Amino acid sequence: xxxxxxxxxxxxxxxxxxxxxxxxxxxxxxxxxxxxxxxxxxxxxxxxxxxxxxxxxxxxxxxxxxxxxxxxxxxxxxxxxxxxxxxxxxxxxxxxxxxxxxxxxxxxxxxxxxx
Numbered sequence: 001x002x003x004x005x006x007x008x009x010x011x012x013x014x015x016x017x018x019x020x021x022x023x024x025x026x027x028x029x030x031x032x033x034x035x036x037x038x039x040x041x042x043x044x045x046x047x048x049x050x051x052x053x054x055x056x057x058x059x060x061x062x063x064x065x066x067x068x069x070x071x072x073x074x075x076x077x078x079x080x081x082x083x084x085x086x087x088x089x090x091x092x093x094x095x096x097x098x099x100x101x102x103x104x105x106x107x108x109x110x111x112x113x114x115x
Contacts, residue, residue: 008022010022010023010024011023011024011025011026012025013025013030017073018069018070018073019070019073019074020074027074027075027077028077028079028080030070030074031070031076031077031080034066034067034070035080035083035084035087037066038062038063038066038067038084038087039087041062042058042062042087042091045058045062045091046091046094052092052115053110053115055091055092056092056115058091059088059091059092063084063087063088067084101113
């Protein structure tokens with residue numbers, strides 16, 4: 001084998017095209033840096049007191065933008081998905097944790113009172 005050829009141990013991930021590949025890899029650990037980056041960025045955005053519409057856009061940019069590719073090629077563990085959903089609720093509802101408006105209303109167009 002060439003000197004620069006690396007064989008990784010069982011359970012050690014290798015990054016290939018943005019995905020972490022390997023046997024016995026801890027999937028939650030792979031998502032941890034992404035989740036922490038999202039958490040820090042949402043905290044920073046929250047200090048600027050965005051409007052409700054601004055919060056919707058920020059969630060799309062931060063969470064949607066940072067997770068879409070990795071979720072597609074790597075899949076997202078259920079625990080990570082639950083954590084992100086809680087972060088979204090806390091951010092959008094400013095810590096209230098649950099919607100202050102019914103879900104069917106939120107799904108309407110802006111003109112009809114939704115987001």
